[in-house]
Amino acid sequence: MPAPFRLGLLTLGVLVALVAVVGCSGSDGGDGRDEPTNPADAQAVNPYADHAGYPDPSSHTAQAVEQATADGDTDAEAVFTRLAGIPQGIWLTPEEYPAGQVGPFVSGIVAAADDADEVPTFVVYGIPDRDCSGGFSGGGLPADQYLAWVGEIAAAAGAGDRAVAILEPDAVATALECDRIDERIRLIGDAVDELKKQNVTTYVDGGHSNWIAPADLADLLEQVGVRDVRGFATNVSNFQTDQDEQSYAEQLSAILGGAHYVIDSGRNGVGATDDWCNPPGRAFGTEPVAAGENDPEHQDAYLWVKPPGESDGECGSGPPAGDFWTERALEMAATSGW
Numbered sequence: 001m002p003a004p005f006r007l008g009l010l011t012l013g014v015l016v017a018l019v020a021v022v023g024c025s026g027s028d029g030g031d032g033r034d035e036p037t038n039p040a041d042a043q044a045v046n047p048y049a050d051h052a053g054y055p056d057p058s059s060h061t062a063q064a065v066e067q068a069t070a071d072g073d074t075d076a077e078a079v080f081t082r083l084a085g086i087p088q089g090i091w092l093t094p095e096e097y098p099a100g101q102v103g104p105f106v107s108g109i110v111a112a113a114d115d116a117d118e119v120p121t122f123v124v125y126g127i128p129d130r131d132c133s134g135g136f137s138g139g140g141l142p143a144d145q146y147l148a149w150v151g152e153i154a155a156a157a158g159a160g161d162r163a164v165a166i167l168e169p170d171a172v173a174t175a176l177e178c179d180r181i182d183e184r185i186r187l188i189g190d191a192v193d194e195l196k197k198q199n200v201t202t203y204v205d206g207g208h209s210n211w212i213a214p215a216d217l218a219d220l221l222e223q224v225g226v227r228d229v230r231g232f233a234t235n236v237s238n239f240q241t242d243q244d245e246q247s248y249a250e251q252l253s254a255i256l257g258g259a260h261y262v263i264d265s266g267r268n269g270v271g272a273t274d275d276w277c278n279p280p281g282r283a284f285g286t287e288p289v290a291a292g293e294n295d296p297e298h299q300d301a302y303l304w305v306k307p308p309g310e311s312d313g314e315c316g317s318g319p320p321a322g323d324f325w326t327e328r329a330l331e332m333a334a335t336s337g338w
Contacts, residue, residue, distance in 0.1 A: 039162075042201040043230045046260065047119050047164050048290040048301040053087025054118035056109060060324040061088070061309050067326075076326065079333045080309075087288045088266070089123040089166060089305040091322065094141045094149055103152040110160035121164045123236075123305060124153060124195075127171045127187060132178035143183060150191045158198030165195050165202045166262075166305055169236040172220050173207040185223045192225040203262055206232030209240045209248035210272060218255040230300070231259035237306040238264070239279065240272045242286055246296050253298040266304035269336055278316035278328065283335040284308055308332055 039045050056062070061084040068077040090109060097105050106122065113120040126149055130140035141149055157163035168188055175184035188204065195202045204226050207217055226232055232252065235245045242265055249261045269283030284304075291299040309329035311318040319325055 039199075042162065042199045043196065043228070045201075046290065046300040047162055047201045047230075048262075048288075048303075051117060051119045051162065053288045053303070054109070054113040054116060054120040055085055055087045056090050056120070057084075057112075059084060059088065059090070059307065060322075061307060061329075064309065064324050064326060064329070076330060079330060079338055082338065083309060083329065083333070086304060087118070087121065088307040089121050089303065091123040091125055091307075092153060093139070093322075094126040094145075095139055099145070099149050099152060102149065103156040106153055106156035106163075107159065110157055110163055113163070114161045119162050119164060120157075121166065121303060121305065122153065122157060123166045124150060124168060124191065126150070127168045127184065129178070129180065131170070132174055132180060143187060146187050147190050147194065151194050154194045154198040154200055157195075157200045163200050165200050166233045166236065166303075167191055167195070167202055167204045169205045169233075169305075170207075172205060172224065173212050173217060175220065176212065176216070181220070185220065188224040192229055196225075196229055202229035203231055203233040203260075204229065205236055206234050206249070206252060206261065208235045208238045209244040210238075210274070214248060214252040214255055218252060221252075221256060221259075226259055227257055231256075231261045231298070233262050233264065233303075233305060235264040235268065237312065238276060239268050239282060241268055242302070244272065246299060250296050250298060258298060260298050260300045262301045262303050262305075263299065264305040265302040266306050266308040267332070277312045278318040278325075280316065280331070281335065282308075282332055284332060284338075 061080055065077060065080040065084055068080055092102055109120050126141050126146060128140045128143050128146060157165065171184055171188060175181045192202060192204065204221060204224060206221060221232060234249050242263060245263045249263065253259050253261060265285035267282045268285040270281065273279045286302040288301065288303050290301050309324050311321055311323050311325045313321040318328065
């Protein structure tokens, strides 16, 4: 930094030491809001350590509150109001938020989250042939349109104080099942680069404990650049227990040089199940919170990445994937003791 006058050696030494201390602390000793809050490297810090998650007031759950109110169903209104106030993943698909619309939507969320001093969690879900293993969430973008769409998300998300991206649930794991490895690795790797460039904290989806062994998945995560971002996410849209996920994720983290991770605990409150599509009898799990001192070293947080009230697809009499399922949400709330 240019100086308008010459400092003596002693004064200069004191100044350098002071700058080093302030720079390492990253805080003014207060609540931190008087200084810029976005870190120089968003991949180097746990975004949930000092900031609560942001609950989207326009979510499907919030819309269910409005419907219950209009219907005069006060019991459902109370349940959905509580549920809507819990931070959940904000899913971005090209079908609902196409190019040209996804950026403004993300910008609005980021601005509102910044005003609330909270962190939004976006779920980027638009890879070509998205649900190639034969589920109910098919679709996605053509390969030549994918990066531009992700770039629009990244630019909008990175313009705020802080934002998190969970990148492409199931995409790396299903690449092994669907023989789409080359295309998936290239596209997800490009998406990782784009999100990192825009300083968006990024977790690449890393399967779950009842699916693919850590050693079998780790090489693909290495290839997409997981070491260049914060880490990976586990149990997204699934039901495995926190304990099983922690064991699995720590094994995967060890192979990946200490990568950090988050666990989707939205629907694992009564333990695991082999049925992934709208299994009955489920309950909400650990509510979103930063990992504590009793949690494993590399875990950043428990999240509700998959909004628990949304359907997995047209199985078990459910509505289309991603739609809010009133009856099942109320059932889960009752099982959870709400």
